[in-house]
Amino acid sequence: MSASNTKNNTNISLKEHFAIVKHLTRWTLMVVPVAVAIGSMVALFLWLLTSAIHFRFDHKWLLFLLPVAGLVIHFIYQSVGKSSEKGNNLIMEEIHTAGGGIPKRMAPIIMITTVLTHLFGGSAGREGTAVQMGGSIAAMFGRWFKLEGLDMRMILTAGVAAGFGAVFGTPVTGAIFAMEVLTIGKIQYEALIPALIAAVIADLTVSAWHISHTQYHIAVLAKTPYFLDNFFHIDILLLGKVIIASAIFGLASYLFAGMVHEIKSICLKIFKSKWMIPVFGGLCIIAFTFINGKPDYLSLGVDAEYPGAITLPSAFNAGGADTWSWLWKTIYTSVTLATGFKGGEVTPLFYIGATLGNTLSSLFNAPVALFAALGFIAVFSGATNTPLACTFMGVELFGGEHVLLFAVACFTAYLFSGHSGIYSAQLIGVPKVFDAHFKDETSLTEANHRRGYMHQKLRKYLLLFSRKHDDKGKQNPHNQSD
Template sequence: MFKKFLSNQLDLLKYFTRWAVIVTPVAIAIGSLVALFLWLLNWATLFRFGHTWLLYLLPLAGVVIHLLYKWYGQSAEKGNNLIIDEIHQPGAGVPKRMAPLILITTVITHLFGGSAGREGTAVQIGGSLANLFAGIFKLDEADKKTMLTAGVAAGFGAVFGTPLTGTIFALEVIAIGRINYTALLPCLIAGLIGDITVSAWGIKHTLYHVDIVDTGQVLYGQHLPVSLILLAKVIAAAAIFGLVSMAFAKAVHLVKNFSLKWIKINWLIPVCGGSVIIGLTFLLGRPDYLGLGVAPEHPGAVTIVSAFQQGGSFTFSWLWKLTYTAITLGTGFKGGEVTPLFYIGATLGNTLGELMNAPIGLFAALGFIAVFAGATNTPLACTIMGIELFGGEYALLFAVACFTAYFFSGEGGIYPAQRVAHTKLPVGEAAKPKYLHRMLAKYKL
């Protein structure tokens, strides 16, 4: 028995060493390219702030993006969904051009004011480089799946400074209702190395502050760890977060399908999308819903950071950001969905906190992670993200918000390639009303 135990431990050590050796250079490469991307994104944002007339060139920028993907994109146009498909069933491969193409086009989108995020770019950088290294290392099909998953973890963990979230996200996003832990160790190594690499390049991540509030309650002389009233408010808000995340996913698909149906000349689709963004900005008289939504363009601007403060958001800021982003991504501009989801969730949380007389900073944080959880169907990863970004004081409320939003967000999401391993609601005989009636009759209840 001792020899068997020793043999198992040696096999585990070999497994760890092998993947550490394989994944480390991949994660360093991904982290370095993500660091370059974040630097370019910050430059593009600040340059646009100083040259506001660039917004009027957004339609032209959309045509450039369209032509780049038409001439050089090929299958890279599928973006994150291509990577998820390859993890499910390797076949077509992830093209080498995906990483530079998505990096360039995302920077173009932000430089001219499109409302998009950065997670999609980081994930595609991770998938593209992981696929490249899988070929160099001559990995078999099973190891290639693991490598691609680790690439997603490295890209996501590096772009947000959340290595553990990146690890769980890469495992959880593949299929709804199922997590395959086969790639857990390589993903954890990749997420950590990717995040460390970004920090080593001197790139700083946005810091968020949530005021500490007492969430407990004294009931009949006994102290409860969570106030029942606050818990009820969190559940109600989380249900709304889930519905809004579903609305976001459907809005992006709706804009895309509408554009393809009614605009027959493909390069005119981004022209129309960019023109609508310009018109909305002129109508509102505020540029707050352009770009990433993290840094303020002017004093008093609504941003993700400002949403954590009293009066840091307008009542319908979340709806405007949802509209801007759906138009931007639905008409062919490039970037991710997650940072806009953070913006939508934080500003909606600010509004609901005001309406429910609840802690503003806490509800902004809950919206930040819960809308993301509902849209991507990754409640566990988003719970961990809440802990990594905001601290562990509210871990229980983070979990309640994320899982509630997950159930209320419907069966779909922002990634069509995401498969359904297990439905969110019970199906089959046990879910039918007749079954319940028979059980009640059997036990005479």
């Protein structure tokens, strides 16, 4: 190689690394103030949320005002919320294709309405609120920095990462989630640096405000001989149980996403005035609580209202959940969110997964805490279509000892949840099933419309078949039994 070529290669290398340093410096300077602001807002939100939940614990009569709270939330969004009501989907749409922008008022409105939902007992989460606050604050800073195009999309992605990472104390998960959730089957790596910086700084900011997160623990599994242990370094029998359980976790994700969509659709058809929908939802939650005779499925389900209550942490212990706790939480949360209350879906999904894992552990004779942890992350993976982020969440929350099982659970649940999910604005980059039927679906909205159309056709076919069968029976009365 000539001296001139060597010199040119050196210059190119120096330019490349100078560009890398410039890129890192620019985005660090922009993202740090954004992340500090988001982390501070998340800290305030978590403090208000905990205060509201414990206030309701001491004033149980507040549950009876849930329909009124739903009415207030409805009119807040009708009067000042406007496009903010689209929530997480609005942020995802803005990242995909810039449109009308994300309003500044989204952050305070979603925080206030989420606290109202939990104060009066609505079964919702907190991730949606944190993500929307993150997106709104990031958009505001983006306008101040005069960002456009790819830069604006990157700072919005960083805002999502900061909100998610800060609210759960999982910064790596937050960064990967923000990049993975946008498009099924693809990860938007262009936002890697801003997302990771934002998630870490926001999480540190929450800690600086002395806000702590719930700690979980999986007990060390006893060292016992297992099937074919001379040939494999993992318990093949346990792995088989995990795969079967994870398929069930994926179906639970599918059920949850489908119920929210169907309940919302049915309510819009039944009620001519939209303000009646949250009132109906609040009345349903009150009725469900009377049927159960206990308040365990209200609100987040993390803190215990009374000794022996079924909570997310209790699901990690034997006997810490009822057989159908996961289904009741699915019903409560589906009704709450589908009828207009605010918050998010992720913490209820954790609860659904952990309690379902608790139930399956007794059926499969498997470790309770391990299966609760697998359900915790796998149901979330199936509902959000983010298996990689959820695998990292397992490591951040429960340690890395069982990372193989975490990955198996998350990717299996992701597959079995089908083309469904809680975020209708998700695009389908790579379909889960390589079949001609799915090739034209470009988003979960299209998938839901097609699924609804197919369900209608199936119902019509079954009705037609039933009528033909009845007519045939009438024409041949001798074929009928006495």
